[in-house]
Amino acid sequence: MKSARPGKRDTVKSTFRISSRPNAFLRRCGRLLFATSCLCLSATAHAQYFPPSEASGGWRRLVSANTTPTSTQKTNIRATAGLDWDILKQAWDATSQYGGTFLVIRNGWIAAEWGQTATPLSSGVASCTKTFTSLAMHRMFEMGADGSLAYPITPEDLAYLYLPSSWGADATRRAIRLRHLMTMSSGLEPDDQPPSPSGTTTGYEQRLLAPPPPCAQ
Secondary structure (H helix, E strand, C coil): CCCCCCCCCCHHHHHHCCCCCHHHHHHHHHHHHHHHHHHHHHHHHHHHCCCCCHHHCCCCECCCCCCCCCHHHHHHHHHHHCCCHHHHHHHHHHHHHHCCEEEEEECCEEEEEEECCCCCCCCCCHHHHHHHHHHHHHHHHHHHHCCCCCCCCCCCCEHHHHCCHHHCCCHHHHCCEHHHHHCCCCCCCCCCCCCCCCHHHHHHHHHHHCCCCHHHC
């Protein structure tokens, strides 16, 4: 085999020695294909996993809630989820004084969980609903675009078409589109009263009272 560029070594022949060692070349190709297939299977396993219902056990987990894993479990968390449990614990310690729940899921596994773990939760989830709403809307936009719905739905649609009739009677609200609601740019005033102290005050207090975790310093 000759190089196409004068003065350059035939890198293919030099690297794999095709003509003199065909078996070595085939073995190298086999190892490469095996490694590639393992990576593909691993990625597919992560992509295809979907947890069962909470009644059937829910998400698979690497550590129980509100417990400290053993050194072996920490190693498994790092290998399976690619996360350092001790750093996650520092983040929980820095925020736990304000209550709530701390849950980390990666690669289809619960890697850490603290706080309330009862199912179903008895407290409101507040802004956590934004995550579910955005996913649901994204899916509807996709289905509208590929023709899966009886009629398409897009971010540019007027919101009043999908909301109670009172929206259609208000000239201001008739101009609001779905994208305005999804990006919190509708200009509407919230109709719920924030808890005391106000959200702004609480934000300032948290910044003063909660120093950054050691991992962030």
